[in-house]
Amino acid sequence: MSAYAALTGAGYRAQVRDKTTLFFTFAFPLLFLVVFGLIFRGQAVEESGLSYLSYTAAGVLSWGVANAAVFGIAFTLMQWRTDDILRLIRMSPAPLSAVIGSRYAIALVVGAVQSLLFVGVAMLPVFGLRPASGWPLLIPVLILGITTFLLLGVIIGSFADTPESVAAVANFLMLPMAFLSGSFFPLDSMPSWLQKVSLAMPLRYLNDAVSHALAGRGDSSDVWTGCAGLLVFALVFGAVAVKTFRWTRSS
Amino acid sequence: MPTTSAAAGGSPTAAVQVRGVSKRYGDRRAVDDVSLEIHRGEFFGLLGPNGAGKSTLIEIMEGLRRADTGTVAVFGESPWPRNTALLPRLGVQTQSSAFFVRQTAVEHLRTVAALYGAPRSAVDSTLESVGLSEQRRVQVENLSGGQRQRLAIASALVHGPELIFLDEPTAALDPQARRALWEVLRGLKAEGRTIVHTTHHLDEAEALCDRIAILVDGRIAVTDSPHNLVGASRAPSRLMLPLGRLDEERAAAIEGVERVTVEGGSLVLETHAAGRVLAAVDRIAGLDGVQTRTASLEDVYLDLTARLTGAGRSGHPNAETTEP
Numbered sequence: 001m002s003a004y005a006a007l008t009g010a011g012y013r014a015q016v017r018d019k020t021t022l023f024f025t026f027a028f029p030l031l032f033l034v035v036f037g038l039i040f041r042g043q044a045v046e047e048s049g050l051s052y053l054s055y056t057a058a059g060v061l062s063w064g065v066a067n068a069a070v071f072g073i074a075f076t077l078m079q080w081r082t083d084d085i086l087r088l089i090r091m092s093p094a095p096l097s098a099v100i101g102s103r104y105a106i107a108l109v110v111g112a113v114q115s116l117l118f119v120g121v122a123m124l125p126v127f128g129l130r131p132a133s134g135w136p137l138l139i140p141v142l143i144l145g146i147t148t149f150l151l152l153g154v155i156i157g158s159f160a161d162t163p164e165s166v167a168a169v170a171n172f173l174m175l176p177m178a179f180l181s182g183s184f185f186p187l188d189s190m191p192s193w194l195q196k197v198s199l200a201m202p203l204r205y206l207n208d209a210v211s212h213a214l215a216g217r218g219d220s221s222d223v224w225t226g227c228a229g230l231l232v233f234a235l236v237f238g239a240v241a242v243k244t245f246r247w248t249r250s251s
Numbered sequence: 252m253p254t255t256s257a258a259a260g261g262s263p264t265a266a267v268q269v270r271g272v273s274k275r276y277g278d279r280r281a282v283d284d285v286s287l288e289i290h291r292g293e294f295f296g297l298l299g300p301n302g303a304g305k306s307t308l309i310e311i312m313e314g315l316r317r318a319d320t321g322t323v324a325v326f327g328e329s330p331w332p333r334n335t336a337l338l339p340r341l342g343v344q345t346q347s348s349a350f351f352v353r354q355t356a357v358e359h360l361r362t363v364a365a366l367y368g369a370p371r372s373a374v375d376s377t378l379e380s381v382g383l384s385e386q387r388r389v390q391v392e393n394l395s396g397g398q399r400q401r402l403a404i405a406s407a408l409v410h411g412p413e414l415i416f417l418d419e420p421t422a423a424l425d426p427q428a429r430r431a432l433w434e435v436l437r438g439l440k441a442e443g444r445t446i447v448h449t450t451h452h453l454d455e456a457e458a459l460c461d462r463i464a465i466l467v468d469g470r471i472a473v474t475d476s477p478h479n480l481v482g483a484s485r486a487p488s489r490l491m492l493p494l495g496r497l498d499e500e501r502a503a504a505i506e507g508v509e510r511v512t513v514e515g516g517s518l519v520l521e522t523h524a525a526g527r528v529l530a531a532v533d534r535i536a537g538l539d540g541v542q543t544r545t546a547s548l549e550d551v552y553l554d555l556t557a558r559l560t561g562a563g564r565s566g567h568p569n570a571e572t573t574e575p
Contacts, residue, residue, distance in 0.1 A: 006365030010351040010358065017353040084349035088406065091313065091343045092366035093335040248315065 003094035007102035011076075015106060025072075025110060029064025029118050033057060036184070037127050057122045057129050058211040059183035064118065065111045065142055066203055067174050069149040070156065072110060073103045074166045077157030081249055090247035104150055111146045119214070132216030137223050141213055144230045145206040151237035152202070158244045177203045205229030265324070266291045266414050266445040267312055272321030274307050281307040283469035284321070289447060291413075294440050296456040296477075297449045299466035300556055305449050308466065309416060312447070313343055325414065339367055342412030344420060347399040349406070350391040356402055357387040360409055367410035377409045380435055382428070396423040404432070414445045421455060433459060453549035457481075465552060467559040477548050486550035488525040490532065491517040491542040497535060505531045517542075 001009075015022060033056075040052035080086045089099055115138065122129035153170070160166040178184055180194065181203035187195050198204040209226025211217040267289040274282040282304045289295045299305050310316040311323055314330025314337070323330060328337050350359050360374045378384050381401040386394060394402060400423045407415055420436075421429040436459060440446060450456055456463050457477045464474040473480065487509060492502075494516055503511045507524035522528045525543060532541060 001361075001365040001371070003366045003368070006362045010354055010362045013358065014351065014353045079352070083352075084346045085351060087315070088343075088345045088349045088363065089366060090315070090333065091338060091341065092363070092410075093338045093368075094366040095335075250316075 003092070003098040004101050007089075007094075007098055008105050011102055011106045012109075015110075025068055026114055026117055028067075029060055029114060030121055032060045032064070032184075033118065033122055033127065036060065051128070053122070053127055054129050054215040055186060055211070055217065056184065057118075057127070058214045058217070059178075059181075059207055061115060061118050061214065062142075062145060062206040062210040063174070063178045063181075063183040063203065065114055066145055066149040066206060067170075068110055068114060069107045069146045070153040070170050070174060071166070072107055073100075073150050073153035074157035074160065074170055075163065076103060077154065078160050078163065078166050081157075081246065082161065084248070086247045096245065100150075100154065104147070107146050107150050108143065111142055115142055129215075131214055132212070134213050134216070134220065134223070137213040138210065141206070141209040141223060141227060141230075144227055144234070145210075148202050148206070148230045148234040148237060151234055151241050154241040155237060155244055158241070158246050161249060174203075177201050180204075181207050183207055202230060202233040205233070263327075264290050266293070266326060267447070268322075268324040269308075269312065270322045272308070272311060272318045272323060274304075274311060274316065274319050280469050282311065282318070285466075285469070285471055286321075287464055287471060287474060289445060291445055292440070292443050294436070294446045294448065294459055294461045296460035296463035297447060297466060298451075298453070298456055298463055298552060300560065303466045304469040305466055306418075309418070309447070309449060313341065313416060314338075339410060340413045342407035342410065342415040344407040344415075344417045345403045347396070347403045347423065349403065350399070353390060353392070355388050355390050356383055356394065356398075359391055359402065360405055363406045364409045369410035373409050373411065377405045380408070380438075381405045382431060397425060397428050400424060401428070401432070404435075408439070412444070415439065415447070417446060417448045419450055420448070421450070421452060429455075453547065453552055457548040463548075465555055467556055472555055472559050480551050481546055481548055484546040484551045484554070485523075486546035486554045487521040487523050488546065489544045490520040490522065490525065490528060491544065492520070492532065492536065493540045494518055496537075496540075497532070501535065505535075507531075 036056045037053055040056065043052045077086070086099075119129070119131065121127070123131070152173070156166060156169050156173075160169055180198050181201045182190075182198065183203060187198060205226040207226075208218065208222045209230070212220065212222040265288050269285055269287050272282055272285045273280065285308060297305050297309065307316065311318050312325065312330065314325070314332075314334060317331045325337060326340060328334060330337055351362050354362065357374060357378065360378060361371060364371065364374050375384075378387055381404055383398060383401055383405065386398055391399070391402065400420070404417065404420055407417070417436075421432055424432060433455070436446060436448075448456070448460060460477060462474060462476050463480070465472045494513065497518060499511050499513075499518065502508060502518060502520055505520070505528055507522045507528045508520045509523070510521040512519045512521075520528060520532075525545075529538070529541075529543070532538065
């Protein structure tokens with residue numbers, strides 16, 4: 001068995017044996033869907049003519065998937081460093097790519113299950129989401145989004161040494177980003193300078209691409225611009241992640 | 252001067268060769284110009300008070316830290332930076348917390364074996380050798396302290412390394428498990444493996460190690476076999492008399508007696524002239540029930556570390572050795 005397969009297996013078992021975390025990982029985005037669905041039921045977003053729900057479903061989905069990718073790996077790396085698991089791996093010949101790769105495989109599975117569950121619930125009559133014709137584009141878009149945010153999580157997991165600091169840093173980045181990228185509220189309702197600020201946020205690109213693929217907002221160029229933006233952020237985060245990775249607390 | 256690479260080479264009989272290694276943390280010299288050689292097949296003990304620099308020195312040998320100056324060669328190669336060709340030949344006992352979460356003992360060890368590309372069959376035999384076969388299906392979080400420690404040791408052995416670093420391997424074990432582990436370690440040595448062992452259990456070092464080094468304030472105070480160290484000891488012998496046989500003043504008056512104390516139901520006389528004092532005790536009170544204890548490695552260790560960590564650091568010798 002390769003190091004990659006073994007680490008993926010251990011990660012998978014750890015994930016499914018922790019029922020609480022597993023439940024809330026999947027329930028968290030659904031909670032937002034329900035809350036926003038109840039608040040804005042029947043309302044339409046100005047100008048676009050889309051129902052608010054189909055707008056917000058795309059935003060909440062991209063934020064939920066990105067959030068899970070960031071938190072999942074950041075917590076794992078911090079915990080593995082604290083428990084000296086990373087030191088153990090460091091003293092074996094297994095490459096760093098096996099460590100990150102195994103977490104990547106798990107993050108992709110988590111993202112896939114999250115998305116299926118989320119879209120499935122949003123399509124219930126209560127919420128009434130009707131996926132746009134371009135929905136298969138969601139697959140490459142979400143894979144790219146998970147890649148980008150996983151690499152951001154690697155950086156956070158390398159800096160943070162306690163669960164508290166992982167939560168503080170990740171929330172500090174992800175929550176304001178959700179609002180500024182238009183995950184919860186339409187960007188159109190924000191001042192134009194804030195809309196420009198949002199261009200510096202990776203979540204903006206994921207949002208735009210998911211919005212078109214899932215809800216049919218904008219046009220297909222949103223998907224390609226979104227993917228290009230995510231790719232640029234992935235390369236930047238990847239380079240920083242490799243530079244800042246620490247096997248042990250003291251190194 | 253940076254740590255040099257394989258060119259540092261060294262003798263073919265050396266498993267580890269450390270030359271002039273120093274490491275500073277800020278103003279503190281954690282390791283101060285240490286040189287030592289650990290031979291292949293040797294059971295080598297590294298002893299010293301907490302904070303003496305043992306962990307830093309070990310981590311430099313393992314390649315986890317870089318020395319500020321000096322060279323380290325492990326099987327003739329530099330362990331720093333991460334040397335993946337060398338790593339499969341090393342086994343490092345982890346902290347007892349370094350387990351993959353929510354795995355059973357056998358799942359954890361299989362994962363570790365896979366990191367090294369070691370065969371699955373090695374997992375069962377390693378669990379067996381540390382006495383964890385019955386706990387193989389127990390989740391690591393539910394193992395007892397001693398069981399966790401044995402699993403940590405198994406994690407260092409599962410890939411059959413040639414050089415094994417053990418850090419306090421018996422600290423959490425009960426006496427039976429401790430003796431059982433000694434047998435495992437002796438078996439590893441008999442197979443020709445090299446073992447570097449740090450411990451505070453001096454009896455363990457005396458029982459297992461071919462040679463020991465005592466590290467004090469970042470420097471090697473002495474390197475020798477336990478036998479030679481004890482033989483050359485300046486620590487006094489102790490004569491233990493049943494209480495009431497002899498009063499303390501008379502005992503203190505015997506020529507050659509340096510100190511008289513009462514410990515654990517015995518009157519204890521400390522002396523460097525055991526023969527003369529025994530003869531005197533025989534004349535005064537008889538030798539029935541009298542026990543003698545010569546210096547143990549622990550006495551040698553306590554004496555040495557007390558002298559070197561005490562007053563006048565500046566004057567302490569770099570490497571006092573009893574070797575000829």
